Amino acid sequence: MDIFCKDLYYQYNKNTEFVSYALNGVSLTIKEGEFFGIIGHTGSGKSTFIQHLNGLIPVEQGILTVGDYDLSKTDVKKSKKEKKQLKDNLKNLRRSVGMVFQYPEYQLFAETVFDDVSFGIKNFMPNLSPEEVRILTKNAIETVGLDYEKIKDKSPFELSGGQKRRVAIAGVIASRPSILILDEPCAGLDPTGKTALWNLLHSLHERVIKTIIVVSHDMNDVASNCTSVAVFNRGKVIKTGTPKELFSDSAFISDCGLEVPVTAYLTENLKNVGIKIDSDYTINRFAESFANYLKNTEKADL
Ligand SMILES: Nc1ncnc2c1ncn2[C@@H]1O[C@H](COP(=O)(O)OP(=O)(O)OP(=O)(O)O)[C@@H](O)[C@H]1O
Ligand SMILES: [Mg+2]
Numbered sequence: 001m002d003i004f005c006k007d008l009y010y011q012y013n014k015n016t017e018f019v020s021y022a023l024n025g026v027s028l029t030i031k032e033g034e035f036f037g038i039i040g041h042t043g044s045g046k047s048t049f050i051q052h053l054n055g056l057i058p059v060e061q062g063i064l065t066v067g068d069y070d071l072s073k074t075d076v077k078k079s080k081k082e083k084k085q086l087k088d089n090l091k092n093l094r095r096s097v098g099m100v101f102q103y104p105e106y107q108l109f110a111e112t113v114f115d116d117v118s119f120g121i122k123n124f125m126p127n128l129s130p131e132e133v134r135i136l137t138k139n140a141i142e143t144v145g146l147d148y149e150k151i152k153d154k155s156p157f158e159l160s161g162g163q164k165r166r167v168a169i170a171g172v173i174a175s176r177p178s179i180l181i182l183d184e185p186c187a188g189l190d191p192t193g194k195t196a197l198w199n200l201l202h203s204l205h206e207r208v209i210k211t212i213i214v215v216s217h218d219m220n221d222v223a224s225n226c227t228s229v230a231v232f233n234r235g236k237v238i239k240t241g242t243p244k245e246l247f248s249d250s251a252f253i254s255d256c257g258l259e260v261p262v263t264a265y266l267t268e269n270l271k272n273v274g275i276k277i278d279s280d281y282t283i284n285r286f287a288e289s290f291a292n293y294l295k296n297t298e299k300a301d302l
Contacts, residue, residue, distance in 0.1 A: 001032055001066055001067030001068075001096065001097075001178050001179060001210070001211065002029065002030065002031050002032050002065075002067065003028070003029065003030040003053060003064075003065070003066050003067075003179070003211075004028075004029050004063070004064070004065045005026060005027060005028055005029075005052075005062060005063060005064040005065075006027045006062060006063040007025045007026075007027060007061070007062040007063065008023050008025065008026040008027070008049070008052065008059065008061070008062035008063075008064060009021075009023050009024060009025060009026075009060060009061040009062055010022045010023040010045075010048055010052070010057065010059075010060050010061075010235075011060070012048075014060075021235055022045050022048040022235055023045045023048055023049060023052075023235045023236075024045075024234060024235035024236050025062070025235070025236055026045065026049055026062070026232075026235065026236060026237055027237060028230055028237045028240065030211065030213065030228075030230075031211075032178075032210050032211050033210055033211060034211055034212075034213075034227050034228050035201075035202075035205055035211075035212045035214075035225060035226050035227045035228075036211065036212065036213045036214070036226060036227065036228050036229070036230070037213075037214055037215075037216060037222040037225070037226030037228070037229040037230070037243070038050070038213065038214065038215045038216070038229070038230050038232060039215075039216060039217070039219065039222055039229060039230070039231055039232070039258060040231055040232030040233055040256065040258075041232075041233065041256060041257035041258065042217075044232040044233055044234060044235065045232050045234075045235040045236075046183075046215045046232050047102075047183055047215065048235075049232070050099070050181050050183060050213065050215060051099070052064055052071070053066055053097055053099075053179070053181060053213075054066075054093055054094050054097040054098075054099055054181070055071055055090045055093055055094065056099070058071075058073070059071050059072055059073045060073060061073065066093060066096075066097060066179070067096065067178075069089060069092075069093045069096075071093075091124065094124070095124040095125075095175050095176075095177065096177050096178050096179065097177055097178075097179045097181065098172040098173060098175070098177035098179065098180045098181065098209075099172065099181050099183075100168065100169055100172050100180065100181065100182040100183065100185060101183050102183045102184045102187055103187060103188065104165060104168035104169065104172075105156070105161065105164035105165050105167070105168050107168060108156035108157070108164060108167060108168060108171075110156065111155060112152065112153050112154065112155060112156075113141070113151050113152055113153070113154050113155075113156055113159075113167050114137055114152040114153065116156055116167060116168075116171055117137050117140055117141055117167060117170045117171045117174050118133050118134075118136075118137040118174065119171060120171050120172065120174055120175050121133050121136050121137060121174050121175050124175045125175065136174055136175075136176075137152075137174060138152075139174075140170040140171070140173050140174035141167075141170050143170065143173060143204065143207075143208060144166040144167070144169050144170045144173070144200060145166060145196075145200060146163065146166055146167070146170070151163075151167075161188065161189070161193070162189060162193040162196065162197075165185075165189070165193075165197070166200070169182075169185075169200070173204065173208065173209065176208070177209065178209065178210045178211065179209070179210065179211045179212075179213065180204065180209045180211070180212050180213070181212075181213045181214075181215075182201070182212070182213070182214050182215070183215045184215055184216060184217065185197055185201070185214060185216075186198070186216070186218065186221065194221070198221065198224075198225055201214070201225070202225070214226065219247070219253075219258060219259055219260060219261040220261045220262055220263070220283070222243060222261070223243040223247055223261035223263055223264065223281040223282060223283075224261075224263075224281075224282045224283045224284070225282075226243055227242070228240060228241065228242060229241065229242070229243055229246055231246065231256055231258075233256050238256070239252070242280075243261075243280070243281050243282075244279075244280050244281050247260045247261055247264040247281055248264065250264065250265075250268060261281055263279060263281040263282070263283055263286040264281050266286065267279050267281070267286065275293060277289045277290055277293060
């Protein structure tokens with residue numbers, strides 16, 4: 001499912017003195033298969049934009065399609081039947097486009113992990129038998145790296161922060177979305193928890209979720225994990241490209257109120273002293289290139 005939007009506008013508190021122009025003409029294409037990063041200064045419209053992608057915020061102005069779903073606003077009056085059709089379509093869309101909000105663990109509510117994770121499945125697929133629900137729930141819990149038998153009857157509130165976040169993600173992926181969107185998924189996690197979560201997202205991307213979209217304030221994470229990135233600024237997408245294309249332009253990134261990842265900073269500074277590192281700004285590639293450089297200079301010195 002590709003995502004396509006053109007000239008998307010959105011205002012909060014429209015026609016009041018508290019109006020806030022959150023989206024001011026967003027145009028963006030996200031191809032199926034991407035591990036897509038969304039960056040931008042605070043208040044630039046990132047969260048407002050992603051909530052359009054599964055219809056949580058209805059399109060007010062502009063074109064938006066997600067796969068075959070056309071979410072663009074139409075002014076044509078609809079019959080009762082058409083309205084029912086739209087409601088069904090929206091439910092299918094929400095099943096296909098999973099959304100993990102910031103601090104998703106705050107939304108855990110059920111008495112047991114099993115009930116929490118199976119909630120979405122029962123909602124989206126009401127005709128499944130209890131055994132089918134059990135299989136999908138078990139699968140989702142194991143997919144996020146938790147032990148089903150050990151955790152299924154626990155209260156979500158007894159778990160650690162990292163485990164709670166995994167349970168919340170399991171609840172979203174349980175109904176097998178093709179697109180998974182996460183708003184600041186690593187917020188509040190310690191470095192080990194962060195690395196584990198990125199590893200989990202990559203393994204989901206390889207095995208079960210076609211497209212992943214991540215909103216992040218951490219440029220190091222974006223550079224190391226995303227295939228493409230869009231930069232939001234004052235409610236618009238002002239640039240898209242690979243992390244390397246974007247972060248090579250440090251003046252542009254700084255004008256956007258952002259910082260370049262440490263790999264870009266080091267590559268640039270080493271270049272200024274005559275050391276050329278062939279890096280795509282992922283931390284692994286940078287380390288590999290730098291190690292090669294050191295090996296070659298050692299050889300030259302011998
Ligand atoms: N519920 C709301 N009511 C009124 N205004 C809002 C609401 N949510 C967001 N806004 C405003 O809309 C604009 C875009 O907000 P949004 O939350 O989409 O930005 P963001 O890029 O996600 O920011 P952050 O990085 O801080 O999460 C901001 O000016 C914000 O104050
Ligand atoms: Mg936000």
